[in-house]
Amino acid sequence: MSKKLTKRSENYSKWYNELVVKADLAENSSVRGCMVIKPYGYAIWEKIQQELDLKFKETGHYNAYFPLFVPKSLFEAEEKNAEGFAKECAVVTHYRLKNDEKNPGKLKVDENSKLDEELIVRPTSEAIIWRTYKNWIQSYRDLPILLNQWANVVRWEMRTRLFLRTAEFLWQEGHTAHATKKEALDETKLIVDLYANFVENFMGISVLSGLKSESEKFAGAEETYCIESLMQDGKALQAGTSHFLGQNFAKAFDVKFADEDGKLDHVWATSWGVSTRLMGALIMSHGDDNGLVLPPKLAPYQIVIVPIFKSEDELNEISEYIKPLLSKIRNNGFSVKFDNRLNFKPGYKFNEHEIKGVPIRITVGQRDLEQKTLEIFRRDKMIKKNINLSEVYNEIEFLIVDIQNELLKKSQKFMNDNTNIANNYQEFKKMIEEGGFVLAHWDGTSESEEKIKKETKATIRTIPFEKNDSGKCIISGRKSECRVYFARSY
Amino acid sequence: MSKKLTKRSENYSKWYNELVVKADLAENSSVRGCMVIKPYGYAIWEKIQQELDLKFKETGHYNAYFPLFVPKSLFEAEEKNAEGFAKECAVVTHYRLKNDEKNPGKLKVDENSKLDEELIVRPTSEAIIWRTYKNWIQSYRDLPILLNQWANVVRWEMRTRLFLRTAEFLWQEGHTAHATKKEALDETKLIVDLYANFVENFMGISVLSGLKSESEKFAGAEETYCIESLMQDGKALQAGTSHFLGQNFAKAFDVKFADEDGKLDHVWATSWGVSTRLMGALIMSHGDDNGLVLPPKLAPYQIVIVPIFKSEDELNEISEYIKPLLSKIRNNGFSVKFDNRLNFKPGYKFNEHEIKGVPIRITVGQRDLEQKTLEIFRRDKMIKKNINLSEVYNEIEFLIVDIQNELLKKSQKFMNDNTNIANNYQEFKKMIEEGGFVLAHWDGTSESEEKIKKETKATIRTIPFEKNDSGKCIISGRKSECRVYFARSY
Numbered sequence: 001m002s003k004k005l006t007k008r009s010e011n012y013s014k015w016y017n018e019l020v021v022k023a024d025l026a027e028n029s030s031v032r033g034c035m036v037i038k039p040y041g042y043a044i045w046e047k048i049q050q051e052l053d054l055k056f057k058e059t060g061h062y063n064a065y066f067p068l069f070v071p072k073s074l075f076e077a078e079e080k081n082a083e084g085f086a087k088e089c090a091v092v093t094h095y096r097l098k099n100d101e102k103n104p105g106k107l108k109v110d111e112n113s114k115l116d117e118e119l120i121v122r123p124t125s126e127a128i129i130w131r132t133y134k135n136w137i138q139s140y141r142d143l144p145i146l147l148n149q150w151a152n153v154v155r156w157e158m159r160t161r162l163f164l165r166t167a168e169f170l171w172q173e174g175h176t177a178h179a180t181k182k183e184a185l186d187e188t189k190l191i192v193d194l195y196a197n198f199v200e201n202f203m204g205i206s207v208l209s210g211l212k213s214e215s216e217k218f219a220g221a222e223e224t225y226c227i228e229s230l231m232q233d234g235k236a237l238q239a240g241t242s243h244f245l246g247q248n249f250a251k252a253f254d255v256k257f258a259d260e261d262g263k264l265d266h267v268w269a270t271s272w273g274v275s276t277r278l279m280g281a282l283i284m285s286h287g288d289d290n291g292l293v294l295p296p297k298l299a300p301y302q303i304v305i306v307p308i309f310k311s312e313d314e315l316n317e318i319s320e321y322i323k324p325l326l327s328k329i330r331n332n333g334f335s336v337k338f339d340n341r342l343n344f345k346p347g348y349k350f351n352e353h354e355i356k357g358v359p360i361r362i363t364v365g366q367r368d369l370e371q372k373t374l375e376i377f378r379r380d381k382m383i384k385k386n387i388n389l390s391e392v393y394n395e396i397e398f399l400i401v402d403i404q405n406e407l408l409k410k411s412q413k414f415m416n417d418n419t420n421i422a423n424n425y426q427e428f429k430k431m432i433e434e435g436g437f438v439l440a441h442w443d444g445t446s447e448s449e450e451k452i453k454k455e456t457k458a459t460i461r462t463i464p465f466e467k468n469d470s471g472k473c474i475i476s477g478r479k480s481e482c483r484v485y486f487a488r489s490y
Numbered sequence: 491m492s493k494k495l496t497k498r499s500e501n502y503s504k505w506y507n508e509l510v511v512k513a514d515l516a517e518n519s520s521v522r523g524c525m526v527i528k529p530y531g532y533a534i535w536e537k538i539q540q541e542l543d544l545k546f547k548e549t550g551h552y553n554a555y556f557p558l559f560v561p562k563s564l565f566e567a568e569e570k571n572a573e574g575f576a577k578e579c580a581v582v583t584h585y586r587l588k589n590d591e592k593n594p595g596k597l598k599v600d601e602n603s604k605l606d607e608e609l610i611v612r613p614t615s616e617a618i619i620w621r622t623y624k625n626w627i628q629s630y631r632d633l634p635i636l637l638n639q640w641a642n643v644v645r646w647e648m649r650t651r652l653f654l655r656t657a658e659f660l661w662q663e664g665h666t667a668h669a670t671k672k673e674a675l676d677e678t679k680l681i682v683d684l685y686a687n688f689v690e691n692f693m694g695i696s697v698l699s700g701l702k703s704e705s706e707k708f709a710g711a712e713e714t715y716c717i718e719s720l721m722q723d724g725k726a727l728q729a730g731t732s733h734f735l736g737q738n739f740a741k742a743f744d745v746k747f748a749d750e751d752g753k754l755d756h757v758w759a760t761s762w763g764v765s766t767r768l769m770g771a772l773i774m775s776h777g778d779d780n781g782l783v784l785p786p787k788l789a790p791y792q793i794v795i796v797p798i799f800k801s802e803d804e805l806n807e808i809s810e811y812i813k814p815l816l817s818k819i820r821n822n823g824f825s826v827k828f829d830n831r832l833n834f835k836p837g838y839k840f841n842e843h844e845i846k847g848v849p850i851r852i853t854v855g856q857r858d859l860e861q862k863t864l865e866i867f868r869r870d871k872m873i874k875k876n877i878n879l880s881e882v883y884n885e886i887e888f889l890i891v892d893i894q895n896e897l898l899k900k901s902q903k904f905m906n907d908n909t910n911i912a913n914n915y916q917e918f919k920k921m922i923e924e925g926g927f928v929l930a931h932w933d934g935t936s937e938s939e940e941k942i943k944k945e946t947k948a949t950i951r952t953i954p955f956e957k958n959d960s961g962k963c964i965i966s967g968r969k970s971e972c973r974v975y976f977a978r979s980y
Contacts, residue, residue, distance in 0.1 A: 027625075029556070029557045029618065029621075029622065030561060030564060030618070030621050030622075031557045031559045031560070031561060031609065031618070034557035034558070034559060035557070036554070036555070036556050036557065036622050037554055037555040038554055039552035039553065039554045039637065042552070042553050042554045042555055043552070043553070045555075046553065062529035062532070062533070063529065063532050063533070063536065064526070064527055064528055064529045064532045065526070065527040065532055065535075065660065066519070066526050067519045067521040067524035067525070067526070067658055068524070068611075068642055068644065068658050069521045069524060069580075069658070070521070071520060071521060072587075072597060074520060075587075075597070076595070076596055076597045079595055082587075082597060086586070086587040086588065086589075086597055087586050087587070087588075088585070088586070089585065089586060089587050090559075090582045090584075090585055090609070091582060091583065091584040091585065091586075091587065091599055092580045092581060092582050092583075092611065093581065093582075093583045093584065093599070094580075094581040094583065095578070095579065095580055095581065095646040096576070096577050096578070096579060096581075096646065097562070097565075097572075097576040097577070097579050097581065097610070098576065098577075099576075105566070105569055106566055107562060107565070107566045107572060107576055109581055109583070109608055118599055119521065119580070120587070121558075121582065121611070128519065128520070128521070131519075131520050132519060132520075132526050135517075141833060147529065151642075152558055152641075152642065154558065156585040156586065168557055168558050168559070170555065343631055
């Protein structure tokens with residue numbers, strides 16, 4: 001933990017890459033594009049999972065598990081979806097290795113084990129799931145089906161980056177089936193709202209939510225709703241999506257249901273997901289030049305206590321001194337780590353916990369024992385103060401709430417400060433260059449969208465759910481019914 | 491839920507296959523050998539996961555995540571391990587599909603996307619993990635590493651069966667690294683004890699624990715410890731394994747550490763896992779001719795309340811009547827489902843909850859409202875009785891504990907009743923034919939083991955940790971230092 005991080009202002013991208021590794025979150029593996037999620041990073045992911053899982057269950061969803069592999073014939077059934085993912089599919093073609101006679105001790109693929117039909121490692125599971133739903137759905141009584149799965153998926157990305165874009169990543173994918181279009185649309189909205197609520201109130205990250213344009217929506221969807229957040233370098237990051245799939249998959253897999261009058265119709269569908277990419281959003285939203293900054297709700301341990309001692313006797317005295325405090329913290333459901341490692345110096349520990357973003361640090365030295373005091377440090381604002389032992393628990397309770405709130409407020413302020421309204425293309429280009437969201441009029445065509453993207457590298461991040469204003473498209477001058485959010489993005 | 495199950499006595503194997511599907515636990519998918527775990531089955535798996543995860547963390551382990559793919563060159567590094575799994579590996583050879591010009595709308599593998607090095611879909615993760623540990627371990631200060639991952643793995647089995655043997659399955663795999671042989675051996679034992687404790691006290695299934703023979707141990711291990719349970723048809727099922735890997739993987743991947751004196755040595759290792767196979771053990775241990783029987787600790791809902799009503803008014807009255815009971819049950823941390831579905835008759839509901847093994851069923855009809863009574867039914871013993879409303883909560887508390895205990899007692903009794911001691915080969919063959927475990931002397935050679943297997947289909951399930959008795963091998967007549975457990979197995 002000795003070396004300093006690159007400063008964000010020097011090289012934001014380098015800062016990110018270094019931070020992910022130095023904070024022990026993840027690292028590249030010996031498999032191209034695949035990451036190892038290290039224990040500290042995985043513990044944060046588990047917090048994300050637990051909370052989302054609870055929210056899914058509270059809203060009537062159940063977990064299930066579907067196969068990792070999708071036979072090619074199923075994969076290609078929904079053509080747009082297949083087309084969208086075909087270029088990034090890991091393909092299993094054989095099921096056996098054998099000894100390589102020419103290289104003793106080495107193995108080679110056994111050509112006799114070639115599969116009749118190739119298997120695609122799931123890039124997303126609509127195909128395999130809708131093939132399954134076909135057997136489950138006959139009548140309206142079988143609907144709705146509200147399932148989610150926690151799984152790994154593979155998309156063969158050429159340029160990868162830890163958490164943000166990896167060949168294999170972890171995610172949850174919800175797949176629901178409904179009797180009516182309205183129900184499916186309501187579900188799509190319910191989930192995007194659930195995501196927005198979670199990312200704001202649990203992760204402390206301000207988000208916009210809205211619709212994707214035709215060119216940005218999910219392959220195979222009728223409509224994609226999304227949440228978008230703004231990173232500190234002014235680039236947007238898509239943090240979650242919820243898709244209204246219409247009857248596309250039901251038609252591709254011939255899934256019909258009989259309504260109360262016995263009339264047959266295709267089933268309506270949604271799918272939705274968030275992934276380990278959220279870890280990237282977390283790092284880039286809150287991190288600073290000293291490392292990660294964790295909102296208390298996501299911290300593997302919320303409080304760390306670092307004793308300052310010269311001998312084991314002194315350590316024992318400190319251990320006794322903080323014992324009642326430790327119990328009180330734990331009994332009240334907060335998580336605390338007493339960092340009594342002998343092999344590491346306080347300075348090293350401070351640095352480690354700072355870079356790992358532990359929300360609250362408490363330091364106890366010999367003088368504190370005499371004076372009945374402690375030093376308490378809040379990571380988000382890098383502020384420390386001395387406090388009486390008798391007051392520290394109340395201070396902790398306050399900080400746990402306050403740090404969580406302050407991080408969100410800061411994120412909201414950052415998004416507000418970096419969202420500008422452009423009234424013409426000139427302004428637009430200048431604002432995009434400066435970073436952040438730019439609200440501007442757009443005529444609704446892919447043509448104008450493409451032109452803007454080509455010239456400015458900005459894409460439409462969301463189209464607001466509620467029309468805000470009418471006017472003229474910044475590039476075509478044609479009529480626009482709403483200002484939409486543009487930004488450069490991850 | 492209308493059709494009856496095949497009776498166990500008629501065809502145990504058919505009973506099992508039907509039960510898995512009828513209890514809504516899992517089904518075959520359109521991918522050869524891969525299953526769909528349905529919501530009810532997955533909810534049981536989640537209970538298994540939660541409890542094990544807690545136990546792992548309590549014993550100092552952390553979760554992490556390693557890649558799904560293993561490059562062939564890593565896979566083959568530990569030769570015995572590679573040899574053991576080579577014949578059942580799904581192999582990824584390409585990373586892209588393209589349009590099939592001859593078949594519009596269809597896709598084919600893009601031959602230009604052939605990988606330089608094939609990727610194996612992990613059948614187990616020692617190779618990829620030890621390649622990673624190589625970077626993490628320099629000195630004794632970096633040890634021990636105590637990690638676990640929850641993951642999917644793929645072993646291309648030719649004959650598959652839901653939960654018991656599937657091409658893809660879910661599991662946890664622990665991988666630990668230690669400075670000394672003793673520490674690694676202690677870890678191996680800690681985990682097999684943890685598994686035994688979990689399977690007995692949480693799943694209510696009696697197990698034996700001990701060592702595997704040379705021919706049955708994990709490919710790449712020095713020693714394999716295991717837990718073995720006995721199914722109702724008299725066949726054994728391996729429910730979990732914990733491997734002492736010695737320095738095999740450290741040598742294969744050149745992982746050394748400097749001890750306190752700066753001396754370099756290879757690191758010692760363990761690995762251990764349980765899988766969705768535990769679901770098979772659960773079904774086959776407790777299930778009866780009416781369906782699944784769940785121990786309360788594993789039941790997605792422990793109590794179901796079925797109202798008997800002719801009109802919605804009557805249903806409303808019953809709902810009011812049981813409202814305080816429902817609250818009390820929930821407030822005390824038990825899970826309860828009020829099955830107020832209108833479209834299904836009570837008989838259908840009874841059948842469904844019976845086949846799904848819900849531990850406690852409560853029935854409320856009109857007469858109960860007048861008499862302030864209820865009917866309460868315990869699934870394990872299929873006994874119902876009428877009880878005063880005021881007494882029902884205490885009865886529930888009693889049953890939750892009692893059903894859990896009774897299932898384990900029954901399982902223990904079954905194992906005891908079906909464990910016999912054979913003093914000669916004649917007796918042995920007769921006992922094996924009758925089913926159950928047979929304790930018999932064995933000379934410790936693979937030759938004798940193989941001969942017994944060939945002639946009787948029985949294998950050595952475990953060698954006890956503590957020597958029990960010395961004598962003469964039943965087949966060779968040579969000296970035997972211990973009686974070992976034989977059985978036919980899944």
